[in-house]
Amino acid sequence: MFTVLLICGGLVAFYLLLYVTVLRLPKCQSTTKLHGKTVIVTGANTGIGKATALDLAKRGARVILACRDESRAQAAVTDIQRESGNKEVLYMHLDLASLKSVRSFAENFLKKESRLDILISNAGGNTGIGKATALDLAGRGVRVILACRNQKKAEAAINDIKKATGSNDILFMELDLGSLKSVRAFVENFLKSESRLDLLINNAGIVKTELSRHVSLWQKVFIEPVARLLFLDPKTGAQTTLHCAVQEGIEHLSGRYFSCCAVEEVGAKAKDDAVAKKLWEVSERLSGLS
Known part of the structure; x- marks a missing residue:
């Protein structure tokens, strides 16, 4: 019995040490307010x-x-409005797997909004929110470069x-965000011909989200206990x-890779x-720019 208690105590101590040193990551320290920003x-x-x-x-933004799922998005809007006290939180339908949806989103956004200050590409997709932004900027006479991995789809979007x-x-330049080599090459070559580019890549870590809802029941049996103990919230x-x-003052770090709220080599x-x-x-050569 004593041996069992000793082992359990050791496991608890190991987990607490792991939590303090690995799972408890730094927080964003910026107090920047975003009133008037979209x-x-x-x-x-x-x-x-x-x-x-x-x-x-x-922060007042x-x-x-x-989002794609209206019912889940509206529930999230209600939660966020209640917790933040900010009523300027709304839902717009966007299915990144459908170009028709992207076009509709762009039209809806341009009718209702006059500016876009920050774009956070949190969800994945082959067509991308970038087309909505590109449509907005091109319509305002801004030079637009579509940075994509798939040239064929990019040309169709153009x-x-x-x-x-x-x-x-409107131009196409290849950029594969899954490859740091591609990102680094894109930034360096872009800056040779353009005056400025602010592009920051970040690693969120291993996070417990609802992605497990897409796996089978037997997989959840193994994933859930591990996720609850070791994954980040x-x-x-x-x-x-x-x-x-x-964060203010990191514009000069454009193109760099971030992890744990800091630049990582x-x-x-x-x-x-x-x-x-x-x-x-x-x-x-493939994009016809040379």
């Missing part, structure tokens, strides 16, 4: 997106939850935007995203200039 957060009805939207609403806005100042997981969105492979140069040259 923010879009995709996938904001749950998990990291909802935690991010709540924090931004508490007008927050738009761009044609749609050109037809909708009449603008021809959504509020903690949102801290680095918030840091990148609201990447591995040697991500700094390989020869590989980055080759990737960029191939991208230029």
Whole structure:
């Protein structure tokens, strides 16, 4: 019996040590207020997106939850309004897997909103909220570069935007956000021809969200106990995203990789200039920019 208690005590002590040293990550320290600012957060009805939207609403921002599921999004709007005391939180339908939905979102956004200050791409998708933003900017006469991984889909989007806005100042540049080499090459080469780009990439860590709802019951049996003990909660997981969105004085760190609310150095492979140069040259050739 004593041995069992000793083992249990050791496990509890180990978990507490793990929690303090690994699971309890730094928080965003910025006190920046966002009154008068408009923010879009995709996938904001749950998990990291909802935690991010709540924090931004508490800072006074007008927050738009761009989500696919209306009932879940409206419930999130109610929760965020109640917890933040900010009534400037609303839902707009957006299904990132549907270009028709993206167009509809863009039209709806342009009818109701006059500005967009912060875009947080929390939800994934092949078409992307970027098209809504691109449509807005192109319609205002701004030079637009679609930074995408899929050239074929990007070219289709460019044609749609050109037809909708009449603008021809729209280009494609390859960017794979899943590859730090691609991000680094994109930033370095973009800055050679453009005056400014603020692009911050962040790692939220391993976060317990509702993604497990997509797995089978037997998988949940194994995932849930581990997630409850070792995964970060959504509020903690949102801290680095918030840091990148609201922290003042980090504009000069554009293109850098953030983790735990701080710049983190990447591995040697991500700094390989020869590989980055080759990737960029191939991208230029394939996109017709060279």
